Amino acid sequence: MRYLSTRGGAVVGNSLNADFTDILLGGLAADGGLAMPEHIPTVDSETLNGWRSLSYASLAFEVLQRFATDIPLHTLQSLIDRSYTAESFGSPAIAPLATLEPGLHLLKLSEGPTLAFKDMAMQLLGNLFEWVLAERGQVLNILGATSGDTGSAAEYAMRGKQGVRVVMLSPVGRMSPFQTAQMFSLLDDNIVNVAVDGVFDTCQDLVKAVSNDAPFKARWSIGTVNSINWARVVAQVVYYVHGWLRATDALDAPGPVSFAVPSGNFGNVLAGHLARRMGVPIARLVVATNENDVLDEFFRTGRYAPRSAVRTWQTSSPSMDISKASNFERFVFDLFEGDGAKVAELWQTLDKTGQFDLGGTAAFARAATEFGFVSGRSSHAERLATIRSAFTRYGVAVDPHTADGLNIAERWREAGVPMVVLETAQPAKFAQTMVEALGVEPARPTAHVGIENRAQRFVRMPADLTQLKALIVQRCG
């Protein structure tokens, strides 16, 4: 399988196409676009139904081997087997499907080590990275900024891995005590937590400043694991296939299923779109946003207008507080049937004017008619009301992000089509909002009880580029 850039230019170096392992460690394509496969592999319904008896890991192997064609099959199999274990994900099901009422299900994607769905892709990414670095005799120093979920998922995936080090910046005092403890209690030598005086944007600006120093970046092998990483997207395709299989296991004639997806950077729902294009019978893909409704605006009107930092609200579903949806370009590439020149032109308009508008075009119409996309936006009050009603009606506590998904899902249910809401985090991670909604502290999985009392290790630092670079030189040599 070859990969191209969404902007039609070079994907890696000067080359117009590349293999899976060539793009595995990279971020943006060389021309500023994102890597996409030159075609989407399809599976027929007989093959799909034949996967019902497979374990999650074996299903992942079936999906991934179609995208990662340059990894030897036995290697791929063993990397996957090591990633999706009952030990890491709490049960052999890995991502259990819970039925709330007939036709309405919750796909539990947050059973991994950091209690958020990012573990589903990141655990595999850790093993893929370790393998490809050893193959190529390289090392990688991952530099990142986090406000919570991504940083911890990356650290738990990379801890103890050969050839990989993580330097993760977080704003002092801005994460919840639980999130802080989750990250800072990791004492592995290859994990470096840096608590920066400032806010999340301060951290992100520092990361950008280091990345903009190309010689420094190359000398110290600095890379990232952000949500545009292609392997992360592909790993997420697996749970849509798994979700469809589990939601239709008991049906005589398995038909289409809809998915509701709490969305921010558009990585999760993009994976659903790819699953649909592979041939998984998906009726609707419901994009659920919070008050930061850039994506809802697009799917309602065709206008894509990323927000500035000051117009990006802090909400009670913080992992969806994004100003622009970094994976969205991959979807637009599909709307224009792979026309890279058109995508490049749109992103030029975006850079110049801060927006583009596809309203009324045939390309935009395809989002709903051909690809099944619908959307909705949820407010803080609706989020709390949904947490309460789910608790009363089903006896289930859902986290604030999942509540956004469930709230919007209710608007788009159709008779005879099962709706699967993706659970993207466990309530224990967002205790404050859960207390506000239900009046009681959320239950915590036993492994996480008392983590605030564990020894913590981190480096405290002012927002100073020189000091950050000195730390990198000291720790990444």
Ligand SMILES: *Cc1c(COP(=O)(O)O)cnc(C)c1O
């Ligand atoms: C990252 C995250 C999201 C958003 O996922 P995207 O792939 O960025 O759209 C939603 N919920 C939780 C809990 C997350 O951590």
